[in-house]
Amino acid sequence: MKTGVVDFDALLARLDLGAKVRLLTGAGRWSLPPLPEIGLDRVVMSDGPIGVRGEQWRAVDPSIALPSPTALAATWDVDLVRRVGRLLAQEARRKGVHVLLAPTINLHRSPLGGRHFACFSEDAYLTGEIGAAYVEGVQEGGVAAAPKHFATGHATADVRVSEKALREVCLRPFERVVRAGAWGLMTACDSVNGTTMTEHAELVNGVLKGEWGFDGLVVSDWTAVRTTEAAALGGTDVAMPGPHGPWGERLEAAVREGRVPESVVDDRVRRILRLAHRVGALHDAEPPPVEEQPAAHGAEPRGGPAIDGVALAREVATRAFTLLANDGILPFQEVGTIALIGAAAAEARIMGGGSAQVFPGRIVSPLQGLGERAEVRYALGTDPRTRLSPLPGPATAAFLDADGAVLSEQPLATAEARWTGQWPPDVDGDRLAAVRLRTTYTPDVSGEHQLSVAGVGDFAVTVDGETVFDGSTGPDGDDPARAFLSPPERRISLPMAAGHAHEVVVTHPAGAFGSFTVGHANPGPGEDALMAEAVRVAAECDVVVVVAATTPEVESEGFDRADLRLPGRQDELVHAVAAANPRTVVVVNAGSPVELPWAEEVAAVLLTWFPGQEAGAALADVLFGDAEPGGRLPTTWPRRLRDAPVVDAMPVDGVIGYRAWERSGRAPAFWFGHGLGYTTWSYDSIAAEGMTVTVAVTNTGDRPGREVVQVYVDGALAGFDVVEAAPGESVLTTVFLPERALQVWQEGGWRTVEGVHTVEAGRHAADPRLSATVKI
Template sequence: MDLDELISRLDLPTKISLLTGADMWSLPPLPEIGLDRLVMSDGPIGVRGEQWSAGDPSIALPSPTALAATWDVELVRRAGRLLAQEARRKGVHVLLAPTLNLHRSPLGGRHFECFSEDAFLTGEIGAAYVEGVQEGGVATTPKHFVANDFETDRFTADVVVGEQALRELYLRPFERVVQAGAWGVMTAYNSVNGTTMTEHSELVNGVLKGEWGFDGFVVSDWTAVRSTEAAALGGTDVAMPGPSGPWGELLEAAVREGRVPESAVDDRVRRILRLAERVGALRPDDRAGTAGPAPIDGVALVREIGARAFTLLTNDGVLPLRGSPTLAVIGAAAREARVMGGGSAQVFPDRVVSPLQGLSERTGVRYALGTDPRIRLAPIPGPVTAEFLDEAGVVLREERLAGGEARWLGQLPPGVEAGRLRNVRLRAAYTAESSGEHELSVAGVGAFTLTVNGEVVLDESIGLDGGDPAAAFLSPPERRVAVAMAAGETYEVVVTHPAGTFGGMAVVSFTLGHADPAPGEDEQLAEAVRVARECDVAVVVAATTPEVESEGFDRADLRLPGRQDELISAVAAANPRTVVVVNAGSPVEMPWLPEVAAVLLTWFPGQEAGAALADVLFGDAEPGGRLPTTWPERLADAPVSAVTPVDGKVCYDEGVFVGYPAWRRAERAPAFWFGHGLGYTTWSYDSIAAEGSTVTVAVTNTGTRPGREVVQVYAGPRRTLAAFDVVEAEPGQTVVTTLFLPERAFQVWEDGWRTVEGGHLVEVGRSAADLRLSATVKI
């Protein structure tokens, strides 16, 4: 297709209209050239679509840290194909994922949404993700380009980073996914060395589009474009969302006045049309009748990935469980699993299998809460009716919700015009299961009126602390009120809230929460100890909360929230066969580690959490995960932790020493090294042969059951990960794997890539610290 010929048909205003969103999630159609509307959607663990609500359910995959923990590029590629299937089902052309920023600090708020501390592993997993999604005809936009490794003041912070670290670490995963054929890239909010990324011509035009030859489109993070001329010359192709913003008529004037060349506009339009051609949105009628790929069973794949990602940190032999033991299942997250991180990564699955449900379907279970670390109340259970009201109180539309969470961003329900909408009302008929003081809450920003059976119990305007406007949507404050209810009685609970705006578009974001009467925490903890003592095995599910791991803010510490550490120690003292399931997307401190029989890390495991957990605990599946990032024993031990800007700057003074190379240099041992993970069998590393860029390794399954092993190769000037492979073997079987070391493993950046010639030690093993074999290669 001759894209230049299509561009020649368009006048300047029409071309510029393509460079800004038509709304929150799409670019406008141009029927005169056969261009369909281009729809984008958040990821990375699912495809939410244009509706930020449970009305349009989505498959919820495990978190990106979990995907990386599989170290299995083919499995991640399959996950990408599932995401493409979801995107096609929802009419989405562009998935705003994956996130390629690094785990520079364990305090990073979106740590769960990134893959690894290691640039090579991030690049390989990211490339597989990109390839899988795009094989399904859906574009990806690896993000956030570049050095957006924290959340605090992310809109304004300036990252000060040396050229060597920028090239060897932070740019390297993006370079890899460009090599893999990514069709898009998203620029970050932050600045790098004094220039905001949407205006960073040196990195966007110079490195990404020029040096790497990237021919896809560059989209801004939402509202990140804040200038006309500078952003237009800086390389960003699409400013989202729209239609308001600093481009449009302002950019047209800049072109007509000669401040921005029209050729720069044409290049952007060409990239957008190329994207449309790739995803089937340019002359879409030409693709009619094209057979799609075979359907993927999303539920089964999510369950499989969950088990493959689960990382067994310690095990005294209690796992896998044998027979039909009676389990004490303990913890708030056992009943209401945290299956995903908060923020733009959120999707709404049509089902979630909790650990309690998954284990109850397998054996006898007794449940105890123990302690509840959640700061906000859970949404009131549905059905809940959302009513959209005009200024006169006329209901414009009703929507049925599964629970008390109301979220619409930009895209309102059909028939609701933003100009007419004044208030949104949630109405729930709640039947109390127990008598006593129930708690109701509203979480959101703005004015709220809460009534129970027509009586006002809360009438307040809630303000927002902090400077991140996204926090109003992603992590709003909460107000609670106690209401006496009688068991079996039904109460009409109604909350009314005026609609707001963000970036010129309508925003509805608030939650009606509820909690049953409950005994005090001391009583709950004592009950958990009693239950644990009376059961064969205790399984404590400990989790972070949305107030700890989410978009919009960084973590303050690595402690499990609430009294969970105390709960684990008390349960372990009552039952020596205590298994702790850590339901977190990033590292947590584990002061009780020597007291428990086993620790299994499930990350944020996706919607099939409980089913995958039962598979692994009972040995139907082996925990296949290996740590994609180093876990410190204490935050104070971490070589790099600071994420808070000082005088507006975040200085990456550590240079290239991030993650396990920094631990080695500091000569300190973490709780668990990068690459660590146990299975249910044992392995011997038998032989290594290395010649040039090829390494051949033989390993043997020395245990009594089939198993999977991740063979890891470390090499180069700083002994970093250079290759890896997942192998499988039956008991007693020896397998041989051949791994290829990329040239980049032996290069350093010194005003250009320089190969460090001479002899290089190549080490092979089970983690960055457990290295079993070595050889020398000459480069």
């Protein structure tokens, strides 16, 4: 009977140097090469973090789209996040994925970070706890998690940081997920104190693998390995993507010539084999039994019962929605008509762009979700989007050879074509010459419509057989990632007739990757007329719900934000609508902080983050009181950007977030940890003894509720728990403080700060309700 124990050294002995070195570079964009001679399958990796894309970035194989990582952190619910991890493992297994390149556990340092939606929090402790639960859930399903981007995650920057700030701030979440048993970890593209992370032996070999005892796989961020010897000696185990790169024959030569010890290669191969064993990709032995896995938490091994992804996506969204302000209008009671206003009300922004993007099988918009519960009158009001939305599908992508013969056809959900470095499996890349997208669009209004092509390269566009565009678009700048994620757009104006089916065909020469979108916009009356219509509709309805959102041009991967303002004329829209009807609820559809200059003019402000595919259904649940908004802010929201104490990307003296706000003496719009529910709570008592804190709270309202009890030690978050209680019910929660809560990094090591420490419990960072002391 197999025990799950593998003799990795025996497997290594069966490989020559060439085979071992080949294993250290990707076989393609998303996988490591198989070695059938030792029973090793391909090891497949995939981006997350809100779904599992798989090897193909296309809609033919839909993925569950969960709320953004900022939303996951806003739940402050480790058990819920662990369930999310199990769902993602289920999705990964369905798509043949062994390693999920997630979660992103870099911290929110500046409110201007364009990719904050993909991270959890400004707080190292909260990030570590949510990240650990995510990792545990994924790995309970037999799939490896690879948290990223070790250690600071700043693209191509050279981050200069003190050892104290590095240890107490940047590295702390990574230490936590390693202690949770992560099987993988991704290094960043950036440098720390002058050394690129793929070559940073001090941090990767010394801290990660040595001090912390990490036995998993260290994979590079894509294209981050740029040297042979330095990266091989620096601790990186696998260079992605492949098959080309600075290793391969050059690394083999470096080993043969004695510049890189073969033991270094052996250690990396051993780590690959260990990971393959853990995820079931090594056939010489069974995967380890559940008791050998790092954190089972009672889950059935290798997946257990199937999880309903749609239901979980909806539940997570409601638990994450954060009620920032409410004059009592929510939850809705007797509501006749709802004025629903905003571009994002009809077309919700459910996820961030870049590596966080997946193609869900369905999207429930606020218009659809609320329309199923009440009489809704919709008005656009203003459209902040600077790009046209994709033509609705279905569409077909045909892959053509040089003679125009069709090699393969693929269905598309919308007129959005996207392949990254890997064409569909039945397409012969050597013969591929062009991609042709074909769709039919039947407008519901006549007039001058707008079509667009967003992409880089040559495009030929025909409508009903007539050429309407034949030309080239060039990239904006020299960043290839931005050219792919946010390419330039060319627009064409042409008449279309309502009810007539117009055939739209776009042909694009094939390159290393394919990425282009055919956009569309109906004829419009102009922004002023749209605004006036929204005000009129608002005045005529019982209540108003305005959905205000960021756009991919201001909040996405690949660039930071220039300011915190909502794009376009959305602030003006909210001011005007609130003046027409003070019973206005503003739903903020953004992944990270935005300025809310109208907050005191409206009846309620509800933050939905990027809420995932069940956005509209979850919104209806919360607005009508079927579910309580459970979110608490994982990041402080400034009133204005100029008020923020830290705007630069790196912490000053290791202080960011709410601790920096406290030192500055300024007050933000909403503190870290803030969030309202639909009931009220009293904080009754606190007792602290050693590392154990016990807090009693009572639901003093008239409906059941959930509360996030937050515990701070000397002003820093040190513990939390989510409790539930019926009206009038008291509950007791016990929080165990982590060792790091009473320690500082000093003179090359962790030192416990002796003396008296203040322990506080409250509803957010600036709202201590109870206080006690502990003496160490």
